[in-house]
Amino acid sequence: MSTATVTGADQTVWTDVVGQHAAVAELRAAVAATHDDPTVPAAAMTHAWLFTGPPGSGRSTAARAFAAALQCADRGCGQCTHCRTVLAGTHADVRSVVPEGLTISVKEMRQVVQLAARRPATARRQIVLIEDADRLTESAANALLKAIEEPPPYTVFLLCAPSTHPEDVSVTIRSRCRVLNLRTPAAADIAEVLVRRDGIDTDMAGWAASVSGGHVGRARRLARDDEARAHRERVLAIPGALRGFSDVFAESGALLATAKGEASSYAETRDAAEIAELKTALGAGGTGKGAATAARGSAGAVKELERRQKSRATRTERDVLDRALIDLSGFYRDVIATAFGADVPLINPDLAEDVRTAAGRFGADGALRRLDAVLACREAIELNVKPQIAVETLMVQLAGIGEPAAS
Structure with a gap:
């Protein structure tokens, strides 16, 4: 390149x-x-x-x-x-x-x-x-x-x-x-900017661009963050891990825990510092005349900040879940393309063998049902359905429990 x-x-x-x-x-x-x-x-x-x-x-x-x-x-x-x-x-x-x-x-x-x-x-x-x-x-x-x-x-x-x-x-x-x-950028364009602007190794940039689905920010994160690559690997292992009800709850719990953990980690780095900075700005810790009154008056501002922080944490958690759902939708798209023998590039070229295995297990029809389930889960979370309910429902459908075998 x-x-x-x-x-x-x-x-x-x-x-x-x-x-x-x-x-x-x-x-x-x-x-x-x-x-x-x-x-x-x-x-x-x-x-x-x-x-x-x-x-x-x-x-x-x-x-x-x-x-x-x-x-x-x-x-x-x-x-x-x-x-x-x-x-x-x-x-x-x-x-x-x-x-x-x-x-x-x-x-x-x-x-x-x-x-x-x-x-x-x-x-x-x-x-x-x-x-x-x-x-x-x-x-x-x-x-x-x-x-x-x-x-x-x-x-x-x-x-x-x-x-x-x-x-x-x-x-x-x-x-x-x-x-x-705007259109989805080509993988070659994304790789070029990762190398030029971010100084990323050419091979790593090429891989990250090829699996990012045309998402520049996603490609940069995958290229630079070991944890992001590990999270993607765990998410894309879900289709092969779902065999029964026990797997449904295990995989749901793991995905929800990851989202909550990332949101909490992000919050820990910002929330305490923001509250301390606000209290200081409002006169907390003062000992002069009127300090007690100022402290009482700051309670409302602190409560409002805490409300915004809670909303931010909820959004972060949803964003992590949404990234996982996007990865899963890309996987099932690849399965559909492979099952039909379409001559198109895979979104996940590094998982070509897993994609072929999945295509053999449940075929194009089964992959389409699973893709619809992923999209329905994204919509449900956007409509404020409790994430645990939405994700567990999704996992039951991805496991194909009760569906006919692929012909």
Whole structure:
């Protein structure tokens, strides 16, 4: 595999937007329009954009690169203060909304919209970047809609969501945005960026890219994290391990315990420090006049922080489960392709022998039933079904208990 080295002056804000050549061309034209470039029409730029695409396609990466290019006097050089601070998430005139909990509240959205209505402090415009617009509550979406309908002349809204489906983004918001569809990056493109940007060994980068399902972030994690590789291996061993009811409960328990453990580990590194920092900011530990009153007044703020932390932990646990379910769906897709003899690349080429064994055990029909069960489990968890119930139900279906044997 050959990889191009991009360093120094060759590095622009678009360099890490992987495999999205058509989208980048459209965004470059929009940036050019803001500089009154006579080679592009003024209509190439608009005040609201909706970036859509499958998980891992780089929606937020593309949106942040676009934000940097809009603020840059040189259309996204990647070297100036504006480019570097936007990409780092510290630019004073770029408001990023990255929900850590399950939803984006109306309170948070109103605060962002109010800030975005101000004149830019250091750059050419105010930019609001919402990385998970599908997590807006109905009230938050309405608050955002009002701002998009009557935007200040110097404000740009960049929304990211999996699709334009009404369940992801309301029709009223979508109709006021220019939609930019991203595609799943090719494995070769993902491997190239892992080598160039992250310094990952070529062989490891190639393997991680080939099993990531086109998800750039997933590929990077698999390439760099031993535990992530071990977790994937455990999840993809589930289809072969399910033979009876005892296996159903054992595998369900192991998967749920892994998700809960990862969420707890993540929380331990942040929660205590956040609470201590908040209490200090509110005057905890003071001994002067009014210290007791300040301490009593801080109880509500601490309780609100604890509520947000609990929501964040729930989301983390669901995200871990969802990654496992995505891995399982990829496995059963491979089984279906193998059972039909389709000449297509496997999502899990390193498990080709396990895939062939599964195809012989329950065939394409059985694999399709299991794939439907995985997708139903994802939907159930999204609808707040208790994870234990959803996962145990899934495992019964994956075990094929009571189903006819493959013909």
